[in-house]
Amino acid sequence: MKSKLVKKVIAASLATVMTVGLAACGNEPTSAPGSSTPDASTPEQSEANTPAESTPAESTPEESSAPEEEVSPYTVLTDENGNVYDLGGMEIIMRDWWSGDPADPVNDYEEARDAYREWIQETYNFTFKQQAISDWGSAPQDFVDYSTAGGDENYIFILREDAATTAAMNNNLMYDLATLDCLDFSEAKWGPGVHKLMSKGDSIYCMYAGDTEPRTGVFWNKRLLEEAGVDPNKPYELQEAGEWTWDAFTDLMSQVQRDTDNDGVIDIAGMAFNNRVFFNNAVYSNNGDYVGQENGQYVYKLESDETLEALEWAVKALADYRLVDPEGSEWDYYKNAWMNGEYVFCVEDAYCAGSTADGKQWGAMEDEYGFVCFPKGPKASDYTNIYVNNPVAIPACYDADKAWKLAFAYNLWTDPIPGYEDYEAWKPGYYKNFPDTEAVDYTITRMMTNGRVTYHGLIGNMDIGAELLDKLPGSVVSEQVEAIRDTWQAYIAEANK
Numbered sequence: 001m002k003s004k005l006v007k008k009v010i011a012a013s014l015a016t017v018m019t020v021g022l023a024a025c026g027n028e029p030t031s032a033p034g035s036s037t038p039d040a041s042t043p044e045q046s047e048a049n050t051p052a053e054s055t056p057a058e059s060t061p062e063e064s065s066a067p068e069e070e071v072s073p074y075t076v077l078t079d080e081n082g083n084v085y086d087l088g089g090m091e092i093i094m095r096d097w098w099s100g101d102p103a104d105p106v107n108d109y110e111e112a113r114d115a116y117r118e119w120i121q122e123t124y125n126f127t128f129k130q131q132a133i134s135d136w137g138s139a140p141q142d143f144v145d146y147s148t149a150g151g152d153e154n155y156i157f158i159l160r161e162d163a164a165t166t167a168a169m170n171n172n173l174m175y176d177l178a179t180l181d182c183l184d185f186s187e188a189k190w191g192p193g194v195h196k197l198m199s200k201g202d203s204i205y206c207m208y209a210g211d212t213e214p215r216t217g218v219f220w221n222k223r224l225l226e227e228a229g230v231d232p233n234k235p236y237e238l239q240e241a242g243e244w245t246w247d248a249f250t251d252l253m254s255q256v257q258r259d260t261d262n263d264g265v266i267d268i269a270g271m272a273f274n275n276r277v278f279f280n281n282a283v284y285s286n287n288g289d290y291v292g293q294e295n296g297q298y299v300y301k302l303e304s305d306e307t308l309e310a311l312e313w314a315v316k317a318l319a320d321y322r323l324v325d326p327e328g329s330e331w332d333y334y335k336n337a338w339m340n341g342e343y344v345f346c347v348e349d350a351y352c353a354g355s356t357a358d359g360k361q362w363g364a365m366e367d368e369y370g371f372v373c374f375p376k377g378p379k380a381s382d383y384t385n386i387y388v389n390n391p392v393a394i395p396a397c398y399d400a401d402k403a404w405k406l407a408f409a410y411n412l413w414t415d416p417i418p419g420y421e422d423y424e425a426w427k428p429g430y431y432k433n434f435p436d437t438e439a440v441d442y443t444i445t446r447m448m449t450n451g452r453v454t455y456h457g458l459i460g461n462m463d464i465g466a467e468l469l470d471k472l473p474g475s476v477v478s479e480q481v482e483a484i485r486d487t488w489q490a491y492i493a494e495a496n497k
Helices: 043-048 110-126 139-149 163-170 223-227 234-240 246-256 275-284 307-321 335-337 400-412 427-433 439-450 477-496
Strands: 092-098 127-134 155-158 214-220 269-275 291-294 295-298 343-349 369-373
Touching: 110 127, 110 400, 127 400, 139 155, 139 163, 155 400, 214 223, 214 275, 223 246, 234 246, 234 369, 234 427, 234 439, 234 477, 246 269, 246 343, 269 275, 269 307, 269 335, 275 307, 275 343, 295 477, 335 343, 335 400, 369 439, 427 439
Parallel strands: 092 127, 092 155, 269 343
Antiparallel strands: 214 343, 214 369, 291 295
């Protein structure tokens, strides 16, 4: 679906250079209005480019070939009167908590991206930059304070899932993006679904355009799998066949977990993980949730069949296939333990592929590893990735004209780059970090498009880690659920107010 904006093609929307055969067709070339390439068709040039009569023997390819004319790959947007949109020289800042100076482009795509962004700023008369102003902890409250007090800056805010973000939405501190006709949320670039997460009825309060982050999957040590007599690429085969399930996962772990020195103690265990990450993804992989949303209201989902089944399975799998960390070890001890070959599988986020300064991620690992999605539970028909993307909001203290212009600029800034509409800019970095291509082609690619959002992060006071997940190991799930039922229902009721 096209945007509601009136789109006029002033410069032809072409991704590549067109060649115009002037001699062959005899037409005078013209540059499209708005193109950055000046019109080369003066009378003198037109006459000069018309070949004189000659015999075939006198004609050469150089004399008869037409000059090439570059045509702009960009489309200029105009209003209903045919005027190019003019943002009046606005200096727009999209504020976050991490951005530094922009890096120089390192490939053709990045050069094309920078050229396009320079062009839109010149064409529509604005400047745009992303800048760290808040920090991670303060960002949601900074937005609340700014939107409450008002300001003259041209800010677009990048936020995160937080009770203060929910409060800002519920207290009308965010501009209703559904009222801005320069945004069309049916376009593919809004796929990660933040606009659905941050909505109430027909109103939309936050957005996010771009690639989503692939999150939790299952890494495995290929050497250990092979030593146990299993094809080291077996998880890939199961995933591609649609057979990578909880049962398939536990079956593999039962084959590879072993006591190597016959002392009665497991030396190579099934899987390593952070307990919270493992429990959460068990729930998500079975179409479960802690909190849902129906008809614009948050609903209690902890005791759904999908969620309870997942928690029961996860508690048992933890007891059967995860070793107890040594007393006094750091919370992330399991990472080095997996890298050292004490576990065959590791449930972790995709960003662990590669390396960091502290050496806790897989860049320092000698063994080759693979990566598949978290296996699906019996209530799920496919693998999933939980979208965790930062909501982008415009303060409600801005008037309609300013809000429209900010949304217009953000929409342009995040549009696919002409000529690279199908280019997957995220791929090169992942190919560099993973030791095999299957992890990217089979798993990361699937995660980029096959996912959904969760809502519990928007419920004030709800701490699923401390209140539930940390208490599950070695416990009875039904007892832990019963202990927090009334508290969580009260949190959700308060959020719905």
